[in-house]
Amino acid sequence: MTELAAALGAHGVTFLQMLPIGEGAALADAEQLTDDEATDLLAELSTTAAVPVRLRTREAAGGFTVIRADGQVWRNQPGSHAISSLRPLLGVNDLALTARDGSA
Secondary structure (H helix, E strand, O other): OOHHHHHHOOOEEEEEEOOOOOHHHHHHHHHOOOOOHHHHOOOHHEOOEEEEEEEEEOOOOOOOEOOOOOOOOEEEEOOOOOOOEEOOOOOHHHOOOOOOOOOO
């Protein structure tokens, strides 16, 4: 992945911890890494200064809005271990996600 990113001229690569949803929820117990395990695995990658690599741990995952390819959005909360509060993205007001889920 990092070699491909460098070859394509990417300015960095971010790996996100798995937040299971749908059929993926059944895989969580067997396949989901802890933040510490993912950090250790990422440390083993061969990287270059030209393509910095970072990990978005679950603990650091709060406070950003995720927009899925199917048009569903949710607001990530700190320490999330699953995706919840999915809602359709119908307009710009849906990006703030303040009225329905209580987050800012």
